[in-house]
Amino acid sequence: MSTGVHVTQTSHLRCNRYRTCVLSCVPGRGNMFPPDFAWGAATAAHQIEGGWQADGKGPSIWDTFCHQEKGRVFGEQNGDVSCNSYELWEKDLECIQQLGLTHYRLSLSWARLLPDGTTRHVNQKGVQYYNKVIDDLLSCNVSPMITLYHFDLPQALQDQGGWKSQEIVPLFDSYARFCFQTFGDRVKLWITINEPYVCAKLGHEDGIHAPGLKEAGISAYLVGHNMLRAHATAWHSYDSFYRPKQKGAVSLAINSDWFEPLDPGCKEDIAATERDLAFTLGWFAWPVFVTGDYPETMRSAIDSQSEKLGYGGSSRLPSFSKDDPTVLGTADFFALNYYTSRKVKPGGDSGQMLGIKSDRNAEEVLDPSWPISGVSWLAVVPSGLRKLLKYIKDTLNNPAVYITENGFSQVGPLQMEDVERCEFYKDTIFEVGKAIEEDGVDVRGYFAWSLLDNFEWADGFSVRFGLFHVDFSDAKRSRTIYRSGQEYAKTIVKYKRAICVQ
Ligand code: BGC
Secondary structure, eight states, rough: OOOOOOOOOOOTSOOOTTEEEEOOOTTTTOOOOOTTTTEEOOOHHHOOOOTTTGGOOOOOHHHHHHHHHSSSGGGGGOSTEEEEEEEHHHHHHHHHHHHHHHEEEEEOOHHHHSTTTTSSSOOHHHHHHHHHHHHHHHHHHHHEEEESSSSSHHHHHHHTTTGGGGTTTHHEEEEEHHHHHHHHTTEEEEEEEEOHHHHHHHHHHHHHSTOOOOOTTTHHHHHHHHHHHHHHEEEEEEEIIIHHHOOOEEEEEEEEOOOEESTTTTTHHHHHHHHIIIIIIIHIIIIIIIIISSSSSHHHHHHHHHHHTTOOOOOOOOOOEEEEETOOOOOOEEEEEEEEEEEEEEESSSSSSSSSSHTTOOOOEEOSOOOBBTTTTOOOOOOHHHHHHHHHHTTTTTEEEEEEEEOOOOSSSOOSSSSHHHHHHHHHHHHHHHHHTTTTOOEEEEEESSSSOOOOGGGGGGGGOOSSEEEESSOOOOEEEEEHHHHHHHHHHHHOEEEOOO
């Protein structure tokens, strides 16, 4: 694969034959990746581990969601076995090594460590499993980035109100402290919560993710609020009790598309785009990186819609009180999950009903020139990532950024020679290089989603994001590298090292 940039092998790089050396950056070539840039891939516990009841693991809301009712997940599939990484971790490690990753992002299953969600009962088998994963990674020179929460709340905590209840805040904090205490001597990069937007909206408003609630216009804002409180509390715990010794960094992973006005000359489209950004990126990024509170655009849109629909009572978007932990400043870097872009004009779902879509009054449109990758929502727009990175730099106080997820899906007939995905990674990484080199964005790492084909939530196994194909019909769950995996491995080598001939 051509990555669009060239490794220079000039005579001033005086390397010994076959010696590995770090390349100097060449301005104007889009290869300004710092020598310590994190080249990674990401997964999540529920999507790969299987072993849903193994060795004392408690059920999570995703186990319940899949088992309880038909019609929620493609083909009535579930994550009971999935890639079986709980038993086949060594195979994953081989994949990680084959790619030459410097970093691997994984999530911990809360219910595997604490089956009822509380530290009253610790499942030592779960602790052993993650200790082995972390130790194995480090012994192969791969740094773990660990997500504490990637959509899979212990069912026992859902039964007590889940993320809608304020009680979740101290419970999450205890879990986070337990993880910092147990694994923090070796883990230096932490994500508290993955994509609060998705948990809040898809899980509590649209009902298409666990816990499957359809409580439009109210619960998602409450869930988002409790997630911010839980994140901030855990960050403060790390900052006070663990950082001095462990010296790591903690953030939350925020998903956002890049949004542009459908007609750049139309002021209604521009305003709708600002609202869309505020309701997606801003919802979680403004409180943490800018003001300690929600974007004003978001609050006023929700309040005016409430008034229009005669919704009485207090604002549906909660406010931070003096009893809440300080949210502003509770991220040591920006963790960005970027997949796609949208053009925007005014227009909600119906405008007549309570709901995030009608609150934000923004209709998202696909540009017909954008190719679609597998799933219908995933328009391929690598340049949108560069624009979003620049926007983050300019509006969120120029944070250090890790791109913690980005990927391309396959649906339908299996293609091991996945040339479109190869192109996608090539183009995207080139855009990231330009963001660093030309826009001065402080990007520290890039994690492809995903290491393996896996359980893609409501789409089950019908959507494949892996750099490795997993044969789900084979009891051994054999893993086979795609062409895109091979090319990603070459890209990493190309950017990180040069085998120089004297
Ligand atoms: C999630 C992943 C998911 C990916 C692709 C992200 O929203 O964090 O768990 O598999 O998108 O849909």
